[in-house]
Amino acid sequence: MTEVRPRRLGEGVDGARGQESMEVPRIEVPEWSDRLGVVAGITGRGGASLPFDLGLKSAQPVGAVMDRWEAFLGGFPGFTSFHLNFQVHGTRLRRAGPGDGWVLHHGFDGHLTDVPGTLLLVTVADCIPVFLATMDGRAVAVLHAGWRGVAGGILRVAAERMVAEFFCSVDNIVMHCGVGVCGMCYEVGSEVMSACGRTVVGPAPWYLDLRAVLAEQARVIGIGEISTSELCSAHDTTRFFSHRASRGRDGRMVAYIGILP
Ligand SMILES: [Zn+2]
Known part of the structure; x- marks a missing residue:
């Protein structure tokens, strides 16, 4: 992923209180904007004294979190519709249609759309954000993929829905597995290894590389182009939030994708 120079947004999001301008840390999926006409990426921890936590259950004051959300969403000119979920570690996906405003859904772990100017959002801190787009940039999806x-x-569900609903062939889908926990940082139980199709060899500890599993699943499904970020949220806690490295105390990043309006 390539780093976007932090954006400085005018006089801040609350001019009435004279609040200082806010930098929005964003790291974009390389080339997708130019190649596909799609904006995709993830927020980072940022350099501010208060980290750029966008978590819906953040321990920080709700006003500060909402100020960050406002600054973040203001960085997508021309977008009119923003979709976020309370996620449940399931495989249900929601198709987002045209509309205005910021909408919070419940019970989904990803979304898909073919409507330009519609931004799809998932929150992550170690779980893998999976970005999907058709090669012509006509349709996109983003998934929250923990074990x-x-x-x-969830990847197969997404691919099948893109094929069925957007009439693309599966080999015309491009996938990128974004910033998340790497295989060296993710110790799991044998039941998790088995559930993800990994053979349990020898005694504990066992480590799982979720992005490697996703890439293998993508090859089996027939997805045409597969790439994987090398950035690890648990290795690099100065740039990212990590649920595991912080023992559950950290904030959340937001992964986003949308067809440019
Ligand atoms: Zn790591």
Whole structure:
């Protein structure tokens, strides 16, 4: 992924209080904007004294979190519709249609759309954000893939829905597995290894590379182009939030994808 120079947004999002301008840390999926006409990436921890936590259950004051959301969403000119979920580690996906405003859904772990100017969002901190787009940039999806979603086949669900609903062939789908926990940082139980199709060899500890499993699933499904970020949220805790490295105390990043309007 390539780093986007932090954006400085005018006089801040709350001019009435004279609040300082806010930098939005964004790391974009390389080339997708030019090649596919799609904006895709993830927010980072940022350099501010207060980290750029966008978590819906953040321990920080709700006003500060909402200020960050406002600054973040203001960085997508021309977009009119923003979709976010309370995620449940399942495999249900929601198709987002045209509309205005910021919408919070419940019970989904990803979305898909073919409507330009519609931004799809998932929150992550170690779980893998999976970005999907057709090669002509006509349709996109983003998934929140922890081990349960990976084991449950959320990638296959997404690919099948893109083929069925957007009339693309599966080999015309491009996939990128974004910033998340790497195989060296993700120690799991034998039941998790087995659920994700890994043979348990020898005594514990066992480590699982979720992005490697996703890439293998993508090859089996027939997805045409597969790439994987080398950035690890648990290795690089100065740039990213990590649920595991923080023992559950960290904030959340937001992964986003949308067809440019
Ligand atoms: Zn790591």
